[in-house]
Amino acid sequence: MLSLRQFSAWNTAGVTLLLSLGFLPLCRGQVFQTLRPASSEFWPGTLPDMPLTTLVTDNGTFTRATIGYQSGDLVNGKVLYYPWQVLPPGATGGMSGALADGIPQGIIVSYNLDGGGAFNKSGSWTFFDLTTLINSPPNIAAGYNGAAVALRDVYLVPSAANSYPVFVAYDTTQPLDEPTAYRAYAAPPRGGPLGPTYGWCGGVYDGRFVYYVPGQDQTLQGDPHHGNVLRFDTTGYFNPLSRKSGWAWFDMGAQVNPLAKGFQSAVYDGYRFLYFIPDTNHLIVRYDTQYHTPGTPDPSAFTTPAAYKVFDPTTLGSPGAPPVTGLGSVANLVGFTGGVVAWDAAHANQYLYFIPWAIYPGGLKDAYAPTLESTTARVLIGTMRHHNWTHVDITGTDQPATAPPNWEIFDLNSLTANPQWAANHWPTVHQAGPLTGQSAIAGFQLGFLNTATGWPRVGFGADMSLFWVEHDLSHALSDPAGWYVARRPSNLPNGTMGGAYDDVNQVFYPSSPTCPLYQVSGL
Numbered sequence: 001m002l003s004l005r006q007f008s009a010w011n012t013a014g015v016t017l018l019l020s021l022g023f024l025p026l027c028r029g030q031v032f033q034t035l036r037p038a039s040s041e042f043w044p045g046t047l048p049d050m051p052l053t054t055l056v057t058d059n060g061t062f063t064r065a066t067i068g069y070q071s072g073d074l075v076n077g078k079v080l081y082y083p084w085q086v087l088p089p090g091a092t093g094g095m096s097g098a099l100a101d102g103i104p105q106g107i108i109v110s111y112n113l114d115g116g117g118a119f120n121k122s123g124s125w126t127f128f129d130l131t132t133l134i135n136s137p138p139n140i141a142a143g144y145n146g147a148a149v150a151l152r153d154v155y156l157v158p159s160a161a162n163s164y165p166v167f168v169a170y171d172t173t174q175p176l177d178e179p180t181a182y183r184a185y186a187a188p189p190r191g192g193p194l195g196p197t198y199g200w201c202g203g204v205y206d207g208r209f210v211y212y213v214p215g216q217d218q219t220l221q222g223d224p225h226h227g228n229v230l231r232f233d234t235t236g237y238f239n240p241l242s243r244k245s246g247w248a249w250f251d252m253g254a255q256v257n258p259l260a261k262g263f264q265s266a267v268y269d270g271y272r273f274l275y276f277i278p279d280t281n282h283l284i285v286r287y288d289t290q291y292h293t294p295g296t297p298d299p300s301a302f303t304t305p306a307a308y309k310v311f312d313p314t315t316l317g318s319p320g321a322p323p324v325t326g327l328g329s330v331a332n333l334v335g336f337t338g339g340v341v342a343w344d345a346a347h348a349n350q351y352l353y354f355i356p357w358a359i360y361p362g363g364l365k366d367a368y369a370p371t372l373e374s375t376t377a378r379v380l381i382g383t384m385r386h387h388n389w390t391h392v393d394i395t396g397t398d399q400p401a402t403a404p405p406n407w408e409i410f411d412l413n414s415l416t417a418n419p420q421w422a423a424n425h426w427p428t429v430h431q432a433g434p435l436t437g438q439s440a441i442a443g444f445q446l447g448f449l450n451t452a453t454g455w456p457r458v459g460f461g462a463d464m465s466l467f468w469v470e471h472d473l474s475h476a477l478s479d480p481a482g483w484y485v486a487r488r489p490s491n492l493p494n495g496t497m498g499g500a501y502d503d504v505n506q507v508f509y510p511s512s513p514t515c516p517l518y519q520v521s522g523l
Contacts, residue, residue: 030479030480030481031419031420031480031481032415032418032421032480032484032485033483033485034420034424034484034485034486035468035470035484035522035523036486036487036522037468037486037508037520037521037522037523038520039492039518039519039520039521040118040519041119041120041491041517042111042120042121042122042125042516042517042518042519043516043517044067044081044109044125044127044515044517045065045067045515046122047122047127048122050065050066050067050107050127051065051066051129052064052066053065053066053086053103053105055101057101059088064086064088064089065086066083066105066106067086067105067107067109067514067515068083068084068085068087068105068513068514069082069083069084069511069517070082070146070497070498070511071145071146071147071202071446071497071498071499071511072500072509072511073149073500074113074501074502074509075152075154075172076152076172076173077112078110078111078112078113078114078172078176079111079112079113079500079502079509080109080110080147080500081108081109081111081499081509081511081517082108082144082145082147082156082157083104083106083109083130083144084104084105084143084144084145084159084513085103085105085143085161085513086102086103086105087101087102087513087514088102102513104140104142104159105142106130106140106141106142106143107128107129108127108130108156108170108176109125109126110125110126110127111124111125111509111519112124112126113502119519126175126176127176127177128176128179128182130142130156130166130168130182132179133166133179133182134184134185134186136186137164138163138164139164139165139166139186139187140162140166141166141184142161142166143158143159143162143165144156144158144159144168145157145159145160145200145201145202145215146201146202146265147203148203148204148210148212150205150234152171152172152173153169153170153172154172155168155169155203155210155232156168156169156170157200157201157202157203157213158187158198158199158200158212159199159200160199160201160215160216160217160218160224163198163199163217163218163219164186164187165186165187165198165199166184166185166186166187167184167185167187167238167240168183168184169182169183169238170182183238185238185239185240188241190219192240193241193245193249194230194249195228195230195249195250195251196228197220197228198217198219199215199216199217199218199224199226200212200213200215201213201214201215201216201263201264201265201279202265202266203266204268204274205234205268206274206297207297208234208235208297209231209232209233209234209302210234211229211230211274212229212230212231212232213229213263213264213276214226214229214230214252214261214262214263215262215263215264216262225261225262225280225281226251226253226261226262227253227254227260227261227262228249228250228251228252228253229250229251229252230248230249231247231250231302232246233247248303250303252276252285252308255305256285256305256308256310257283257285257310259281259282259283260276260281260283260285260308260310262278262279262280262281263277263278263285264278264336264337265277265337265338265446266339267338267339267340268341269341269352269381269382269391270341271382272288272289272391273287273289273391274286275287275339275352275381277336277337277354277355278334278336279336279357280335280359280360282314282333282334283310283311283312284310284311284312284313284394285308285309286309286310286311286394287301287302287307287308288301288307288308288309289302289307291304291306291307292307311395313330313333313354313377313407314333314334315330316330316333316407316409321396322394322404322405323407324377324407324408324409325406325407325408325409325476325478326408326410326476326477327409327410328375328411328414329411330409332356332373332374332375333375333377335357335358335359335371336354336355336356336357337357337358337446337463338354338355338357338445338447338498339352339354340352340353340355340448340449341381342449342456342473343384343456344455344456345454345455345473348383348384348385349380349383349384350380350382350389351378351379351381351458351473352378352379352394353376353377353378353447353458354376354377354378355376355444355445355447355460355461356373356374356375356376356412356442356443356444357373357443357444357445357463358370358372358443358463359371369434370443370464371438372435372439372442372443372465373442374412374413374439374441374442374443375409375411376409376410376412376460376477377407377409377410378407378408378471378477379392379394379406379407379408380392380403380406381394383403390402390403392404392405393405394407408477409477409478410477412439412441412442412469412483413441413442415441415480415483415485416428416439416440416441418480420480426440426467426487427440427466428440435464440467441466441467441469441485442464442465443463443464443465444461444462444463444465444469445461445462445463445496445497445498446461446497446498446499447459447461447498448461448501448503448508449501449503450470450501450503450506450523451503452503452505452506453506455472455473455474456472457472457473457484458470458471458473459501459523461497461499461508462510463495463496463497465488466487466488467486467487467488468485468488468508468523469483469485469486470483470484470523471484472484486522486523489518489520491516492510492512492516492518495512495513495514496510497510497511497512497513498510498511499511501523505521506522506523507519507520507521507523508520508523
């Protein structure tokens, strides 16, 4: 079978990538796979003694259950939902109105798999109020944007929702509502041991260090995005003011590239490199944890600017940049919200997938008018031969040179023209609300990895998308037969933000800033 690389061609503008006529017959008539997952729902606001929050908005004063979550993980038999913000009535979720009208909240909740209880029963759930750990204004333990799982501990990531953050770590071997299971520390003023700017978006663990991904700082004038990545040494002290503090910071925007700021997440390849996934700006940043000492971790690399390499995926296929194959426009490789690292079934080839989300042409303050993105990409980042891992440089510029990168691109919206789409009687665009007319299969939030199917599949969480999708790693990215598509339940709110995935049982637990929460089986 001929490869995609052999049959790619650029149009004269050098932007739109087309499959050549030589490849089309191989995919013509191929249909994607339809998934029909089962679901169950639960309203956490119905939990006994769930605290209430009062919101004062331009539309009046409201009292709501203290709910609103961002991301989640399955750790030690607990499906964790991390506390983000309480949104006012009528908010559609996601970014819509959240920064302007939401209030940071601190109620972490868990669905307890080990208890064997049903998802829709309150007895299966536990919650804990993090604000009881630290509630000394302006520092309040509230407003988190995901977490980094480091073995038994979960490190919650303070988001831009709280300008005066509190760092929290939870020992998941203990009950969620056990106060001694937590460590907490109020952040000192900006400009001290945690760097010049605050507000992070997701975290990642490399086996020793936890990295907090730089997002936004709402105290900045003008553009709130920043590049201050924070690192915690899990063998050090949680108190950043201690002489044995485990904390360090590095400002990528100031010391690597002015556009290296405003990220949505980061991933680790498990061996050497971290990849910071861009949102507002275009630059992917690759950090080499072994910069000075290849083959051995090098903690000092963290503050070495040369250990960081940037790459703009919208330049793929242009002179001096790596080639790319597939279907779509590289100009649309923007507005990502996450990445997934995955091995093929033979554990020979390791890929990095990029999850398309949205851009905000009018700025985040115009959060009701996003432009949803549907163009995804993947690239080979490593190979395993005879138990030896070798990295592949995604930029094609490393010295000594690695194997050439094999970037692939695919516009998921093209699936709406597939015969299977019409056979399923699915809408092709949003038919109501502020997203009217935009693609129904665009706007995803974070992802998950399904390895229970024989051939691994990478899943995309439905944020504004009306569909979940998964891709089988054994297929080219632009092969429709490699894609699995599932309709999102109509009652599931727009704005789900990642979530935990049970890989053993193929169950997804989307996190949501609104209600209800869902358990989705069969993804």
